[in-house]
Amino acid sequence: MNIQKRLQSGKFVVLAEMNTPKGVDISRFMTYAQHIRGRIDGVVVPDMDNGVMRMSALAGGALLQQQGIETLINVYGRDRNRMALQGDMLAAHVLGIQNLIVVQGENMACSDHRDAPPVNDLDEMGVLNAIRNLQAGKDMAGFDLDGVPQFYVGCHMAPFADNAAMDAEIELARGKIAAGAGFVITPPVFDMRRFGEFMKKAAALQVPIIPTVFLIKSVAVARYIATNEPGAHISEDLIRRIRTSSDREMEGVRIAGETIAQLRKEAGGVLLQTLGWEHRLPAILDAAGL
Amino acid sequence: MITAERKPLEEIIEYIRPFQKILLIGCNECVTVCSAGGRKEVGVLSSLLQMSFLKQGKNLQIREHTLERQCDPEYVEELVSMVDGVDAILSMACGCGVQEICRRFKNKPVFPAVNTKFMGASERQGVWAERCQGCGNCLLGVTGGICPIARCSKQLMNGPCGGSTNGKCEISPDVDCAWQLIWDRLKALGMEDRYEEIIPAKDWRPGRAAGPRKIIREDLAE
Numbered sequence: 001m002n003i004q005k006r007l008q009s010g011k012f013v014v015l016a017e018m019n020t021p022k023g024v025d026i027s028r029f030m031t032y033a034q035h036i037r038g039r040i041d042g043v044v045v046p047d048m049d050n051g052v053m054r055m056s057a058l059a060g061g062a063l064l065q066q067q068g069i070e071t072l073i074n075v076y077g078r079d080r081n082r083m084a085l086q087g088d089m090l091a092a093h094v095l096g097i098q099n100l101i102v103v104q105g106e107n108m109a110c111s112d113h114r115d116a117p118p119v120n121d122l123d124e125m126g127v128l129n130a131i132r133n134l135q136a137g138k139d140m141a142g143f144d145l146d147g148v149p150q151f152y153v154g155c156h157m158a159p160f161a162d163n164a165a166m167d168a169e170i171e172l173a174r175g176k177i178a179a180g181a182g183f184v185i186t187p188p189v190f191d192m193r194r195f196g197e198f199m200k201k202a203a204a205l206q207v208p209i210i211p212t213v214f215l216i217k218s219v220a221v222a223r224y225i226a227t228n229e230p231g232a233h234i235s236e237d238l239i240r241r242i243r244t245s246s247d248r249e250m251e252g253v254r255i256a257g258e259t260i261a262q263l264r265k266e267a268g269g270v271l272l273q274t275l276g277w278e279h280r281l282p283a284i285l286d287a288a289g290l
Numbered sequence: 291m292i293t294a295e296r297k298p299l300e301e302i303i304e305y306i307r308p309f310q311k312i313l314l315i316g317c318n319e320c321v322t323v324c325s326a327g328g329r330k331e332v333g334v335l336s337s338l339l340q341m342s343f344l345k346q347g348k349n350l351q352i353r354e355h356t357l358e359r360q361c362d363p364e365y366v367e368e369l370v371s372m373v374d375g376v377d378a379i380l381s382m383a384c385g386c387g388v389q390e391i392c393r394r395f396k397n398k399p400v401f402p403a404v405n406t407k408f409m410g411a412s413e414r415q416g417v418w419a420e421r422c423q424g425c426g427n428c429l430l431g432v433t434g435g436i437c438p439i440a441r442c443s444k445q446l447m448n449g450p451c452g453g454s455t456n457g458k459c460e461i462s463p464d465v466d467c468a469w470q471l472i473w474d475r476l477k478a479l480g481m482e483d484r485y486e487e488i489i490p491a492k493d494w495r496p497g498r499a500a501g502p503r504k505i506i507r508e509d510l511a512e
Contacts, residue, residue, distance in 0.1 A: 107501070108499055108500075109495075109499070109500045109501050114495055114499070114500065115491075115492070115493035115494055115495050115499070116494060116499065117494040117497065117498070117499045118499060
């Protein structure tokens with residue numbers, strides 16, 4: 001059963017994010033994917049996430065599809081105009097990629113190619129509308145397509161600092177769903193009570209909500225997020241738990257696993273995000289009892 | 291100068307339809323030179339709007355005023371005594387002027403009456419052409435004084451593409467090939483060797499790539 005069918009039939013899906021290499025050595029990328037194959041429902045391949053130039057998500061997604069792993073690739077307009085986006089989405093379809101997640105890109109000023117001009121031809125709504133057009137057999141200029149692609153499309157919700165920002169993000173998601181998004185990826189969960197409050201409101205969106213489970217790699221990372229993103233709700237207790245652990249790395253893995261286990265009752269699925277520590281994904285799945 | 295063209299009358303009418311009293315402001319700088327939003331254009335637009343609304347049985351009250359510069363807070367202050375008595379402001383300045391009016395009069399709706407087009411120069415009477423995109427790191431010293439960013443339709447940095455024919459660009463016979471212009475000028479100046487210099491991938495940060503820009507002159511800033 002593919003991801004779309006699982007989500008639409010109310011089954012919990014486990015997705016893992018895997019970044020493509022910055023180069024052409026795909027050995028680790030493929031090996032780590034094999035380690036989680038069969039234990040997860042799909043792999044999300046970001047496209048130059050956090051503004052780091054890497055092998056494109058299209059290639060990463062196609063490689064995993066060839067291995068029989070269902071993929072979801074991120075699409076957005078920072079680096080590609082409407083021509084390139086549409087062309088790459090057609091390419092994605094023929095390479096077997098059935099799922100797209102429309103996201104916001106990191107600002108080019110915060111990328112590792114700060115001297116590059118950002119494109120920003122289409123925003124998230126623009127990309128969603130372009131996908132809808134393609135699925136209706138037309139490109140954005142109104143020309144007919146020779147063969148029509150079909151995708152299962154998701155959208156992304158940005159982190160929110162307070163209740164007002166949460167409401168605003170839910171409103172934005174409502175617009176994206178109206179434009180064709182069938183599920184929503186939400187920010188990392190570090191506080192189940194806070195997530196419960198969010199879900200009371202987000203349930204009204206009536207599509208599967210897939211929260212991100214972020215692997216906290218160190219006390220420094222936890223402290224950084226707590227300081228710079230108060231809306232993430234990383235508590236002092238959580239930071240203390242990692243700090244006082246005899247194996248801090250493993251404590252982060254356990255916390256991620258526990259979070260997944262708790263979210264099984266609350267959400268449509270989870271997206272595991274390790275930001276380069278994909279080798280830890282099996283341990284997180286172990287900790288989650290998956 | 292910054293060039294502009296008046297918006298279609300229908301669009302302006304839709305902006306101001308809900309209002310009775312309008313302050314219509316022009317600018318004596320760039321938009322006056324390109325005949326888009328100076329004192330004369332303010333008068334013409336005012337008459338057109340009043341006639342249009344009169345046909346629909348509405349007596350639109352318009353107060354006209356043209357500032358020396360709408361992008362300069364010092365001149366915008368002149369409007370203080372006029373703004374209270376109107377429902378909305380219609381600006382014929384470029385986007386810089388419109389936003390300065392918005393910044394100063396936070397509680398008053400402000401609408402643009404022109405489309406700001408580009409930084410350009412007058413080619414002849416009634417014709418203005420793009421010359422500069424404000425990339426923030428001027429290349430004119432190495433391209434014979436002709437800008438490939440503003441004037442080559444593909445923004446090529448190292449010579450023309452295959453679409454250059456008889457000195458014209460493939461997109462239109464009315465558009466000069468910037469690289470033909472560059473070559474002709476370098477040749478005339480005996481500086482053909484400049485053409486051989488490879489311009490590396492441009493750093494676009496001084497342009498818009500790094501976000502909205504600001505100049506702070508420490509010696510002048512208060």
